[in-house]
Amino acid sequence: MDFTIGCTLPYRVKSPTSFVFNIEAVRHPGQVITAETLTLTPDAAVERWTMPESGNRYLRIDAAPGPFTLDYRAEVTLSPVLEAPEAVTEIPAKALPLSVLPHLWPSRYCQSDKLNRLAQRTFGAETPGYARVNAVCNWIHDNVDYVGGISDEMTSAFDTATQRAGVCRDFAHLAIALCRALGIPTRYVSAYAHRLEPPDFHAVIEAYLDGPSGFGWYLFDPTRKAAPDGLVRIGIGRDAAEVAFSSPFGDIVYDKPVVWIEPKRGTVGAVTTQAVRAEL
């Protein structure tokens, strides 16, 4: 499946500002970037860093006072792997690769340490594996209201567990915290998301499970708003703190960003009953 994706981020810069952006699609075997352009207006030097443990592509750009716009476009081919959910099980602690441990630890917005009993009480009896993570996502979908503007950048899973309202970011944080409390390594994924309405950067999760092709990261969208096989991944992290799409160090005003994704070739969205893995 091929997609064209992109975003336009317009700013009014008030003082000399260093921006760190994380908006480019990540590269991995299941997500191949066939064309890509980054346009800055006015033009500016770009410093790049790809985080080794995640592959996230961070850009730093120094902008002078005045209007500044970043425009990004890419052609991306996705080759997600679809599997039978009932064949995807959990991995006991003794068998987990030690390198996935960081995704078991509590993080800023995913306080799994404080949600341990809630997770055990509510999901302890679920069938381990894909079904249990799915039960977590269903529970969130059924018990948390999707309400724009009700949460903010400091809202965490601990808050949402009780306040029961939020946006995709909050849904993802709560799902991650609950899964980690259940002993399932889980991470945050920011993405361009086909069918998300209104279009925006989206947040979903990946849980580390044992499937027909071996251990790997399985995708879940607790909001159920996007097509699971129509997600172009940008950043992977412990939570939203790691994958902010824009971090300005300076005094700026931002105007509404435009985020888009268009399918170009192939069929999307026929996978609601299958487990999705972004790559082998």
Add this chain to the structure above:
Amino acid sequence: MDFTIGCTLPYRVKSPTSFVFNIEAVRHPGQVITAETLTLTPDAAVERWTMPESGNRYLRIDAAPGPFTLDYRAEVTLSPVLEAPEAVTEIPAKALPLSVLPHLWPSRYCQSDKLNRLAQRTFGAETPGYARVNAVCNWIHDNVDYVGGISDEMTSAFDTATQRAGVCRDFAHLAIALCRALGIPTRYVSAYAHRLEPPDFHAVIEAYLDGPSGFGWYLFDPTRKAAPDGLVRIGIGRDAAEVAFSSPFGDIVYDKPVVWIEPKRGTVGAVTTQAVRAEL
């Protein structure tokens, strides 16, 4: 039903200390105190204040450095009113006596404002009235572990909603917060509790509902540990902040208090299927 109740509170006072105690049984038509003694060792002057809006009996005692013990004993006759639960309904906001409003407001340990959606989502479809408050208590009993020592004096309903463990005080706070969020005035009651094991001061709740005898406060024990018709009430308040059994202003060490209640006459504990009201 007649009970003998009492407590012995031993202290080692390190500096001159003013204690405020709230350990004497409250007086109301349904709870008549037929005999009562308060013994202080060494003896000391007692200043008394009965809070008009609750009837709580606060004592202030100044203790000099050295050992200090308070011993309280009373004979109490309870005349709870038992009613059919299905006849007890909720009172619409427009009909509530304005004087019960304070028990709808959020309080220190009962942040009903933050639990609004959780309450609506979980109990919104329950049958209004006694059944709904009972559903709240059942849910707490089923979803929160009773674990001594896991919470502390600063633990609140917001914490317990997520952390899912606590003692009678925490169960009561969570029940109160949820009921207030549902629009039901609810208050905290400290009590001597027959059948509580191990014996200690207990905490239960009262919800303001509309029953066969008119509007009134109905008793619920979210821990299900005590006999509802074997509760001798001490303090009534918005939450535990109002009815601390001992508030020392000074430097003291306390030893383990002894708290007890003995039935003297009458049958207790046959009321598990009836709504209990401490008085008309």
Add this chain to the structure above:
Amino acid sequence: MDFTIGCTLPYRVKSPTSFVFNIEAVRHPGQVITAETLTLTPDAAVERWTMPESGNRYLRIDAAPGPFTLDYRAEVTLSPVLEAPEAVTEIPAKALPLSVLPHLWPSRYCQSDKLNRLAQRTFGAETPGYARVNAVCNWIHDNVDYVGGISDEMTSAFDTATQRAGVCRDFAHLAIALCRALGIPTRYVSAYAHRLEPPDFHAVIEAYLDGPSGFGWYLFDPTRKAAPDGLVRIGIGRDAAEVAFSSPFGDIVYDKPVVWIEPKRGTVGAVTTQAVRAEL
């Protein structure tokens, strides 16, 4: 000093709604209401309750769907007592009237129990009395930014102690929590406030201290935005939970309220160096 005060509160009522209002000036010897009108459009029955322990005047009004406006106007004469701040001292716990105890307890938005060390560490060495409460207010003024819209109705003193930004309500909550942690009974006061810009309902605090005229409640404005002798008091409570100016039970939309206060006779605002007591 005489003032004309008033407010206009416009609503669009979507479903039958019971409102509880607390917008009328409280009556006490130092605040005499010489004229008063309440106009409802469309007209509606008013049920009144004056809370015994505070004197707060609550109104309940049932409104049918459609536009609804409450308009309140009053003529008020204030006779605050001005005293030399250095003559106002603290009251030891053993001498406090037990009836002021509720204003020592932690409350929903004033978690004095969690702020104990911060209070002792920061203000323990201050001169006890008016000077210490003033030091608390100065510290808040110096360390917390007054920023509209940064906090919300769930923001508490515990939050503001760290986040360091808020509005008059947050300033008052933090001051109350700190004073209570220092052993000083302190309460929340909502008011019409002369010189407040922009005009709105204001929030200040009163601390219970020992002055030349005996024990009493002394006024402090941690925001320093209003004239201390130009405050017409509406509600007195443990915190904002008790004195919400409007509590709608129903589905409504509110438009911007208009709140005003005009001096009619007498001199206001020459008291910055004196302790102010609303009454003897």
Add this chain to the structure above:
Amino acid sequence: MDFTIGCTLPYRVKSPTSFVFNIEAVRHPGQVITAETLTLTPDAAVERWTMPESGNRYLRIDAAPGPFTLDYRAEVTLSPVLEAPEAVTEIPAKALPLSVLPHLWPSRYCQSDKLNRLAQRTFGAETPGYARVNAVCNWIHDNVDYVGGISDEMTSAFDTATQRAGVCRDFAHLAIALCRALGIPTRYVSAYAHRLEPPDFHAVIEAYLDGPSGFGWYLFDPTRKAAPDGLVRIGIGRDAAEVAFSSPFGDIVYDKPVVWIEPKRGTVGAVTTQAVRAEL
């Protein structure tokens, strides 16, 4: 300076348990391990993983029910670099290596996003660089009580900022959160600490600054309990979540661990007026 370090961790294993340990000294040019033994009783297989971005050495060991003891000993040579504090300055956002960004992000126990104003208000006017981080540590030392047992594993910098009491872990978390809020990348370091009384695993911090030898991590101990040049580093992370010395996946009881460090050769502890860098 040479040290002998070690620890003995005794457990009673109740069910088959996978332990993840992080107790071995980390290897880097400034900390050379000349001898090392790990003894397990009963013996067991050890799986190792060294985290690329930190160098932390994690061990996984599966233990059967029964007693289980881990004993670790090592000889370590430290070569810290001592520099004049006044020559150590801050690095502007535009010049920070992007790879240190993760230590600017808020983390589970270091909510720098919520402490932004507190940090700016309190330390904004300090001299940037070593002096400012030192001012943060001094402020914590002066305003937070070191009290064992008052905090727990869920206590975070946001709590400590207000509650003002904790242990080395809490001091470190608060210092990290404040420094990150000031724009200074800062990380958590667990260590064997010479002169720490009573001996235990210790927690200190490192801030990323610009010194005479270039950019690098400078050591600070907000508790001031250990000798800065007598710290053998174990784990480096965003906060304590990453460097737990023992994470058991199973049912165990632990007995008191023994942790020790002995100087073997060289002078320690004469560096109170110098900036310490663990390596170049």
